[in-house]
Amino acid sequence: MNAWDEHSRSVWMDAQVAPDARPLAGSANADVAIVGSGIAGLSIGYELLQRGLSVVILDRGAIAGGMTARTTAHLAPICDDSLASLLSMREIDEARGFQASQSAALDRIEQIVQRHGIACEFRRLDGILCLDPGSEPSILDDEAEAARRLGIAVVRETGLPLRTLTETPCLRYPGQATFHPLAYLRGLCEAMAAQGAALHPRSAVEEIAETADGVRLSVAGGHEVLARHAVVATNAPVHARFAYHTKQAPYRTYAMAFEIERGRLADALYWDTADPYHYVRLTAGADGKDLLIVGGEDHKTGEADDAPRRFAALEAWIRTLLPDLGRETHRWSGQVMETLDYGAYIGRDPDSRRTYVATGDSGQGMTHGVVASLIIPAMIAGEGSEYAAVYHPARTPARAAATFLSENATAVTNMAEYALPGEIASVDELGPGEGGILRDGLNKVAAYRDVDGTVQLRSAVCTHLGCHLKWNAFERCWDCPCHGSHFAPDGSVLNGPAISPLAPARETS
Ligand SMILES: Cc1cc2nc3c(=O)[nH]c(=O)nc-3n(C[C@H](O)[C@H](O)[C@H](O)COP(=O)(O)OP(=O)(O)OC[C@H]3O[C@@H](n4cnc5c(N)ncnc54)[C@H](O)[C@@H]3O)c2cc1C
Ligand code: FES
Incomplete structure (x- = not known):
């Protein structure tokens, strides 16, 4: 279990992926070293x-313990930011x-499930997009027209057997899919282990350097991995300081899970046109439910710390329909990296000869991760890929210039916080399990009071590029609004792109 899973547990997390895998205990060699063991890696x-x-696959935490353990796993080829967009x-x-x-990517998952007989609830089903009452009805016309232009099958319908939606216009997309993500990856890892893959959890990569004929990875504990190629699949890239971080936010x-009588709701992927949109799916529960x-x-990220209000809104919305x-059985949260043009950045790093990257999941990271597996291995093997141009990591779409500026305003605004006062005047204001930012002279301090009363003080400056951190009360961690790093109260890194822990801060009262 990773440090923050205690407060934010998805329905999948009881399924252990590669439970026998051990941290890297010495140096290792391989053709390819992969950093990150989510769906992409x-x-x-x-x-x-x-x-x-x-x-050799290295992960800072548990195998498949990153955002992949927090997904809802709609396997929908339909662009989730809308086809018209x-x-x-x-x-x-x-x-x-x-x-x-x-x-x-979806076809490839289906082939792998069948080839290895992976029991993971994989099934094809329909995706149903419903008009939210607050949206213009023309939004569905635009979607249907975009689907037609892209050659995507779509059926127009009216009404779902849900209270308040019986007269609602919807679009039905056949051929989508879903599964239990960690059951799938457990099966994938078993197949990989049988083929000799080396999987190492709790083995954080601290540096990736290209050499004359390969790459050298420095791993926590003083170990080293030498390989001919490296793949950085850490969701937010840990090796590049700027290149990708200005192009994704x-x-x-x-997400929440509730028990429901089997058969009460047709098995499908549901989402609506609200902004932000709601998404709904089913999975097998206990006792025949x-x-x-x-x-x-x-x-x-970092612009709100009101998870209880958001969970209450989600619950009110779904209970009105059902x-x-x-x-309720579970509630959890996670992070997605939205890109400028809804596509991930996948391919050889433009500044490198032997380092490849998969990032920019765009909230569609389950299929994007598998798309990366259709592109990067083919490139490494010198085969080329028909999809490579769509995801070229160097692209900066001209049509997204306005989005580019508004997303990067976060870093500018955040830097101005160096001059602002702290949120709390003293650690005495913190109750058990609470965090807050203190000012200490010219410095900002991330202060946390443990449930046993112990106070942890760390620098509130993100070790990636220096932005100020925000407290995330639900997951009890420090979130960086600029590029998405998360840190535990003791300063250790929970989520990249940061690699180094928060610096200690001196005792403050
Ligand atoms: C609530 C929620 C719902 C979602 N729903 C959907 C959905 O319905 N459909 C969909 O397609 N997508 C969905 N997504 C997005 C999708 O789940 C993610 O984009 C995807 O799982 C990301 O996979 P990944 O392999 O890129 O990253 P991750 O799963 O985060 O894996 C990256 C790994 O890299 C490791 N790492 C980081 N730094 C280092 C380092 N220095 N050294 C070694 N290892 C390191 C991390 O520990 C982590 O395990 C959802 C996401 C969330 C949070
Ligand atoms: S400054 Fe980049 S993640 Fe914090």
Whole structure:
């Protein structure tokens, strides 16, 4: 279990992935070293093994314990930021390439499930997009027209058997899918282990350096991995200081699970046109019941710390539609990286010869992670990939210039906080389990009072590029609004791109 899972547990987290894997205990060699063991890193590792290449996969935490353990796993090739938005950002051929690659990723998951007989609830189902009462009805017309231009099958319908939605216009997309993400990755890891993959949890990579004929990775504990190529699949890249971070922005999203009688709601992926949108799916629960998973209430990381209000809003929304919904079983939160044009950045790092990157999940990271496995292993093997151009890491779309400026305003505003007072005057204001920012002379201090009363004081300056941290009361960690790093109250890194822990702060009262 990773440090923050205690306060924010998804429905998947009881499934252990690669429970026998051990931290790196010495130096290692491989054809390819993969940093990060989420859906992206593990899928890339699997495809490299199929080409006869050896892989070592390193993760700072548990295997598949990052955002992949917090997903809701809608496997929807349909661009989740809307097809019309996709077409507004990309040329028609690129948008078609995007949709084709997302569909190919889904097909690849299905093949792997069948090939290895992975019991992970994988199933094809429909995706249903419903008009939110606050949206213009024309939004569905635009979506249907965009689907037509992209060659995507869609059916117009009216009404769902849900209170308040019986007359609502909807679009139904056949051929989407879903699964239990960690059960799938457990099966994938078993298949990889049988092919000789080396998986190392609790083995943080601290530096990646290119050498004359390969790469050298420095790993916590003083170990080293030498490989011919490196793949950085850490969700937010830990190796590049600026290149990607100005082109994507971290958003926090919330999810809850409730018991529901099996058969009460048709098995499908549901989402609506609200902004931020709601998303709903089903998974198997206990005692012959299903669990309904509902998500949404997104906000930019660090710009709100009101999780109880957001969970209450999610619950009110879903109980209005399904008044007979059962008890809540889980609530959790996680982070997605939104890019300028809704596509991930996947491929060889433009500044490197032997380092590849997969980042910019765009809230569609389950399929994007598998798309990365269709592109990067092919590039490493010298085969080329028909999808590479769509996801080229160096692209900065001209049509997204306004978004680029507004997203990067966060870093500028955040830097101004150096001059502002702290949020609390003294640690005495902190109750058990609470955190707050203190001013100490010219410095800002991240102060946390443990449930046993112990106070932890760390610098409130993110070790990535120096932004000021914000307290996340729900997950009891420090979030960086600039590029999405998270730190535990003791200063250790929970989520990249940061690599180094927060500096200690001197005792403050
Ligand atoms: C609530 C929620 C709902 C979502 N719903 C959907 C959905 O329905 N459909 C969909 O497609 N997507 C969804 N997403 C997004 C999707 O889950 C993620 O984009 C995806 O899981 C990211 O996978 P990843 O492999 O890129 O990153 P991760 O799973 O985060 O893996 C990255 C790994 O890198 C490791 N790492 C970081 N730094 C280092 C280091 N220095 N050394 C070694 N290891 C390191 C981390 O520990 C982590 O395990 C959702 C996300 C959330 C939070
Ligand atoms: S994550 Fe980049 S400054 Fe914090």
